[in-house]
Each structure stands twice: as C-alpha cells, then as structure tokens.
Amino acid sequence: MDLGAITKYSALHAKPNGLILQYGTAGFRTKAEHLDHVMFRMGLLAVLRSKQTKSTIGVMVTASHNPEEDNGVKLVDPLGEMLAPSWEEHATCLANAEEQDMQRVLIDISEKEAVNLQQDAFVVIGRDTRPSSEKLSQSVIDGVTVLGGQFHDYGLLTTPQLHYMVYCRNTGGRYGKATVEGYYQKLSKAFVELTKQASCSGDEYRSLKVDCANGIGALKLREMEHYFSQGLSVQLFNDGSKGKLNHLCGADFVKSHQKPPQGMEIKSNERCCSFDGDADRIVYYYHDADGHFHLIDGDKIATLISSFLKELLVEIGESLNIGVVQTAYANGSSTRYLEEVMKVPVYCTKTGVKHLHHKAQEFDIGVYFEANGHGTALFSTAVEMKIKQSAEQLEDKKRKAAKMLENIIDLFNQAAGDAISDMLVIEAILALKGLTVQQWDALYTDLPNRQLKVQVADRRVISTTNAERQAVTPPGLQEAINDLVKKYKLSRAFVRPSGTEDVVRVYAEADSQESADHLAHEVSLAVFQLAGGIGERPQPGF
Ligand SMILES: CC(=O)N[C@H]1[C@@H](OP(=O)(O)O)O[C@H](CO)[C@@H](O)[C@@H]1O
Numbered sequence: 001m002d003l004g005a006i007t008k009y010s011a012l013h014a015k016p017n018g019l020i021l022q023y024g025t026a027g028f029r030t031k032a033e034h035l036d037h038v039m040f041r042m043g044l045l046a047v048l049r050s051k052q053t054k055s056t057i058g059v060m061v062t063a064s065h066n067p068e069e070d071n072g073v074k075l076v077d078p079l080g081e082m083l084a085p086s087w088e089e090h091a092t093c094l095a096n097a098e099e100q101d102m103q104r105v106l107i108d109i110s111e112k113e114a115v116n117l118q119q120d121a122f123v124v125i126g127r128d129t130r131p132s133s134e135k136l137s138q139s140v141i142d143g144v145t146v147l148g149g150q151f152h153d154y155g156l157l158t159t160p161q162l163h164y165m166v167y168c169r170n171t172g173g174r175y176g177k178a179t180v181e182g183y184y185q186k187l188s189k190a191f192v193e194l195t196k197q198a199s200c201s202g203d204e205y206r207s208l209k210v211d212c213a214n215g216i217g218a219l220k221l222r223e224m225e226h227y228f229s230q231g232l233s234v235q236l237f238n239d240g241s242k243g244k245l246n247h248l249c250g251a252d253f254v255k256s257h258q259k260p261p262q263g264m265e266i267k268s269n270e271r272c273c274s275f276d277g278d279a280d281r282i283v284y285y286y287h288d289a290d291g292h293f294h295l296i297d298g299d300k301i302a303t304l305i306s307s308f309l310k311e312l313l314v315e316i317g318e319s320l321n322i323g324v325v326q327t328a329y330a331n332g333s334s335t336r337y338l339e340e341v342m343k344v345p346v347y348c349t350k351t352g353v354k355h356l357h358h359k360a361q362e363f364d365i366g367v368y369f370e371a372n373g374h375g376t377a378l379f380s381t382a383v384e385m386k387i388k389q390s391a392e393q394l395e396d397k398k399r400k401a402a403k404m405l406e407n408i409i410d411l412f413n414q415a416a417g418d419a420i421s422d423m424l425v426i427e428a429i430l431a432l433k434g435l436t437v438q439q440w441d442a443l444y445t446d447l448p449n450r451q452l453k454v455q456v457a458d459r460r461v462i463s464t465t466n467a468e469r470q471a472v473t474p475p476g477l478q479e480a481i482n483d484l485v486k487k488y489k490l491s492r493a494f495v496r497p498s499g500t501e502d503v504v505r506v507y508a509e510a511d512s513q514e515s516a517d518h519l520a521h522e523v524s525l526a527v528f529q530l531a532g533g534i535g536e537r538p539q540p541g542f
C-alpha cells in the first residue's frame with residue numbers, strides 16, 4: 001500500500017468536514033455534491049474486497065429512484081450479490097474517516113479482514129445517466145488505481161447489468177459473457193425460444209408500453225430491442241430525451257402514487273409497465289374500459305412467476321421445493337392466495353433485497369419480490385443441472401416443459417432483480433399462457449392499503465421484531481397498534497424506521513380504502529405521540 005500516494009490523492013477528493021454518511025440498504029445515497037470523497041474511498045475499498053475474495057468486485061454509481069440531483073454508490077460482491085454486512089460497516093468507517101485518519105482505517109480493515117495486499121485486484125464499474133455520474137465514477141477509478149487495482153469501466157449500465165457482469169466474470173463465463181452484448185444475447189435467445197412455443201397469443205398481445213423513468217433503462221432497452229423484436233415490440237416513453245429522471249414517472253412514482261406516469265398515453269386495456277431510474281424495479285398497470293387504473297405490483301408478479309414455475313414442474317414430474325419470499329409490505333391478499341390457493345410456502349423477511357435474496361437461496365427454486373417490483377427467481381445449481389438433463393432425455397410433452405423451464409432459467413437475472421429481464425419473463429409467461437393483463441390482474445384482488453411517513457426526532461427509538469411486523473420499542477406502541485387494528489376488518493398495520501430516509505414508515509391495509517386510510521392515520525398519530533414526533537401532527541386526508 002503506497003500510503004503517501006493515497007494521502008496525496010485523497011486530498012484531491014477531500015471529505016467535507018463533519019459530514020457523516022451511512023452505508024444503508026442500498027449503499028450510500030445523498031446529494032451528488034457530497035459524494036466525491038465517498039466515491040474515491042469506495043474505489044479503495046473495492047480493491048481491498050477484491051484482494052480478500054480473490055474475485056472481481058463491482059462498483060455501481062447510481063441513486064436509483066431518487067431525484068436527479070442525488071447520487072449514490074454501492075459495491076457488488078463476487079456472485080453478483082450485495083456487499084457482505086461486515087464490509088458495509090467498513091464502508092461506513094472509511095467514508096466517515098477524517099483525512100488524517102484515512103490511512104489508519106485502511107490498515108485496520110486490511111488487518112481485520114486478513115487482506116493479502118500482494119494479491120491482484122480487479123474492479124468493474126458502471127454508472128447511470130445522472131449528470132453527476134460520470135465525474136463520480138472517475139473518482140471511483142482514482143481510488144482503484146491509487147491502490148494498484150486494475151479495472152474495467154463499463155460506462156453506462158443498468159444496475160442489474162453490472163451485477164450480471166460481476167457474476168459472469170467470477171464464474172468463468174459459465175453464467176454468460178461479461179459484455180453488454182453477451183447480456184442481450186443470453187436473455188434475447190431465451191426469450192425468442194420461449195415465445196416461439198406460444199401458440200395462443202395473437203399479435204395484439206405482443207406489444208408493450210414501457211415508461212423508462214427518463215433513465216438508463218431507456219438507453220439499454222433501445223440497444224436491446226432489435227435482439228428480441230421477433231417476440232415483442234416495445235414502445236418507449238420517458239426515454240430521457242426531454243423529461244427529468246424519476247420526475248412524475250418511473251416504478252417508484254407509479255407504485256407509491258398508485259397512478260400512471262406522466263408522458264404516457266394509455267388506451268383502455270393496453271399493457272404498460274414502468275422501470276425505476278436504474279432499471280432494477282418494474283411494475284405493470286393498465287386502464288380498464290371504465291378508465292380505472294389498475295396496478296400490478298411485485299406481489300402479483302411473484303404470483304404469476306411462481307404459479308407458472310409450479311405448473312412446469314408438475315408437467316415435468318419433478319417435485320422440487322419452491323418458495324416465495326416477501327416482506328411485510330406484501331399485500332395480504334397475495335400471501336393468502338399463494339398459501340391457500342397455490343399451496344406455495346411463503347416467507348417474510350426484513351425489507352431490503354439482500355434479505356430476500358439470501359432467504360430465496362435456501363430453496364431449489366426461490367422466487368422473491370418486494371411489493372415495489374424489485375425481485376427475481378433463483379435456481380439452485382442442482383436444479384439447473386437436473387432441468388438441462390430432462391430437456392434432453394424426457395419424452396415429448398415433458399421434454400417441452402423442461403425446455404421451457406431451461407429457457408426461463410436463462411431469462412432470469414439470478415444476480416439481482418432486473419426490470420428488463422423481469423419484463424421479458426412476464427411477457428413470455430403471458431404469451432405462453434395466453435393471458436391478458438386483466439386476466440393476470442384478476443388472480444386475486446389487492447386489499448386496499450395506505451403507506452404514510454411520520455417525522456420523529458430519532459427514528460432509532462423504534463425497534464422491531466418478527467420481520468419488522470411488530471414494534472418492540474418504544475413501550476406501548478405495539479399495544480396501541482393492536483388496539484387500532486382490532487377496529488377494522490381484514491386489517492393489518494405495522495411501523496418501521498426507514499433504512500433510506502429519515503422517517504418512520506407506516507403501513508396499513510383493511511377491507512376498504514376508507515378503513516385503510518383511517519387506520520394508517522391513527523397509527524401515524526400513535527407513532528407521533530409515542531415515538532417522539534416532530535413538526536406538525538399527522539393530518540387526516542391524502
Ligand atoms: C417500503 C419500501 O418500498 N421500502 C424500500 C426502501 O427501503 P426503506 O428502508 O423502506 O426506506 O428502499 C429500499 C432500497 O431501494 C427498498 O429495498 C425498500 O423496499
């Protein structure tokens with residue numbers, strides 16, 4: 001470690017005095033102008049992690065669905081997954097060290113993690129389309145080079161594409177080729193094969209309107225579209241040519257406001273979807289003949305996918321264990337449908353995809369989705385091998401189903417939730433099953449629900465248990481919630497401190513929108529009173 005060089009370069013990426021940031025659910029995220037030193041230091045950290053794991057590590061510069069002025073950074077571990085929790089702590093320490101303490105913190109991390117500093121390091125970098133991203137990714141590169149690491153800068157990429165690259169590079173190309181071209185080819189080949197097998201859907205089903213949140217998804221989908229145009233034609237909206245990133249559009253806007261994005265004209269019963277700013281989330285929606293908006297969120301996507309996979313397994317005659325992983329935000333109707341109608345076991349984890357991803361790895365086939373549309377399906381190596389064999393050995397109908405499953409496996413991005421990959425999976429399933437968007441929506445009816453935010457002095461006063469569904473502290477809060485929930489039918493409510501914003505989130509659902517709204521409001525008041533609310537008391541009405 002050339003400590004002299006590190007100190008010299010670090011001074012060029014100086015940390016603003018007193019600024020403290022946390023490596024949160026999705027890495028560091030804040031106003032772009034506060035992030036230069038964090039980027040440089042994450043370049044350093046990625047080199048240490050790469051040396052320690054003897055693998056390629058990824059660094060993604062993005063702030064996903066946040067406003068255009070924000071930015072962020074996260075590290076991607078060897079198999080394309082999120083950074084290990086112990087390294088999240090190192091990331092926080094390193095990002096917050098004052099200039100004069102930097103060297104010591106770097107040495108501490110190296111010693112604690114037994115990093116062999118003589119080991120080679122390789123880091124791959126990607127960035128989204130924010131105006132600040134190019135310069136910030138250059139700061140990451142500065143950090144990588146000053147510690148003697150080698151790197152490949154992919155430039156503009158969706159977040160899941162970067163996860164894919166890392167996974168490919170660390171598995172000797174078995175997962176796919178670590179190029180954008182390789183990504184397009186792998187997914188498109190699987191998709192076109194699948195749609196060729198679809199007999200029951202006419203051309204009218206094969207087109208889709210896509211709101212790209214004025215982000216990277218637009219660029220990448222445009223590059224990719226001709227690879228799969230045989231199976232699907234996409235019409236892009238909010239492609240970044242005029243609107244602002246994530247402003248009044250994108251998956252997060254559509255899900256949280258439960259209304260269509262601006263800048264997209266929707267005719268009744270047309271199938272539409274929205275990506276978020278870095279294209280790792282997707283939600284679907286349509287207007288019915290009466291002009292009512294219908295949202296099809298991550299829960300319904302998980303239901304469509306898991307029911308299709310289950311049907312294929314039955315046809316092939318394989319009894320593999322399949323599980324669905326959700327968070328407390330999953331609509332109660334979806335959980336009930338999965339468990340009672342589909343007879344699929346459902347598990348609930350804490351919020352944040354890393355928790356869902358890890359749980360999903362426990363099954364032969366694990367399908368995980370957050371209600372907001374971030375998710376994918378994971379297949380164990382044994383399952384992949386078994387299905388490949390079946391696709392060659394079995395007879396006729398069974399072989400056809402095995403072949404279909406083989407292609408579906410290839411179509412999923414198993415490194416991370418991926419809007420483009422999920423979109424193609426959904427389109428393939430709808431085509432193969434001959435389902436319209438309305439028929440898909442009709443699988444079950446969502447319980448009306450409401451999400452609210454409450455400002456408190458210190459959100460850490462709220463601690464939770466049971467996958468965040470019950471509050472342990474402050475005293476009396478859970479009892480108050482229990483009493484309120486009892487007043488409504490089919491009701492459920494919980495509160496938790498957000499991991500990405502300085503707020504407490506309140507979630508409520510009940511048998512009518514009015515009840516869900518009332519319950520959410522009453523729970524907000526309880527939080528305000530018992531957990532140190534600040535500012536104006538929560539007001540009714542939305
Ligand atoms: C209710 C909700 O949607 N929460 C989001 C949000 O986390 P919070 O910890 O709730 O702020 O951002 C996370 C990162 O993008 C995402 O994983 C999660 O689902």
Ligand SMILES: [Mg+2]
Pocket residue numbers: 064065276277278279280281
């Ligand atoms: Mg995102």
